[in-house]
Amino acid sequence: MSNGMSLGSVTIGRQFDPTVDLVQPLTADGYGPAFTTPGDADNNDNTFRVDNSIKYTSPTYGGLQYELLYGLGGVPGSVSSQETSSAAAAYTRGPLSLAAGYIFAKNDGAAGVGTADLTHNNSVTPLFGSVPFIGSRSIAHVAAQYVIGPFTANIRYSNAQWKPYLKLAAFNRTETFNTGATSLQYQISPAMVVNAGYTYMRSSGASSATYHTVAVGTEYFLSKRTTLYAISAYSHARGTTFSSDGNALVAAGGTVGDLESSSGTPNQVAVILGITHKF
DSSP states (O other), rough: TTTOOOOEEEEEEEEOOOOIOOOOOOGGGGGOGGGOOOGGGTTOOOOEEEEEEEEEOOOOOEEEEEEEEEEEOTTTTBTTTTTTEEEEEEEEEEEEEEEEEOOOEEEEEEEGGGSSSOOOSSSSSSSOOOSOOEEEEEEEEEEEEEEOOOOOOEEEEEEEEEEEEOOOSSSOSSSEEEEEEEEEEEEEEETTEEEEEEEEEEEEEESEEEEEEEEEEEESSSSEEEEEEEEEEEEEEEEEEEEETTTEEOOOOOOOOOOOOOOOEEEEEEEEEEEEEEE
């Protein structure tokens, strides 16, 4: 426009939902998968993307920005089938940042087809095996971040509800995951940071379990493109979760973030060493 005003942007295709764009950056997920929600039940680690979606991103108005997304299911005669909808907003003023968002995804097609990918990370979430999840997921997520000198503190809360449309022997009603987490990062030098975080999650519904996870990590920046990192974490679980086919309740296993496998015992320890290089 001639006056220089921006109307925002519209993107189309397979993309992240607004909660990933605006809420996730204020959480400890950026420190590594050990700092995120067990099983990624709330998509804090962006396990799924949305196909056939239209997303609007607003300009920033005095520190406020928002996004809207709709994923078209594309089912003739049923506008809402297999759809995904999401909205989020973030506000930054000085050292304080706040964000909140919501996503609703229907995987109600055959074999759990929907515009949002299914989540099969580990035994925390229902139907992590060969049986597909047919139902809906609704997720509300809020987060806050405060930066003071070399310290960055984060806190977040999410509520995720997995509702089965095809009920199984054990997974026969909505399973709810309430997650709270906090973290602290310290910039030791321009080349090195350390971070620590704690995540608590409780599942309730047809099964009930609690997960406690503590993680610490460090990053060393060799250059603008190359980083060395080390993470260690411990998780303890108590209660029950579902078998892979959803027909039985089994003991919940310790689960560090959304790593691929849960433990066969109540405890799990993970050590991650690596290097990242940006091209």
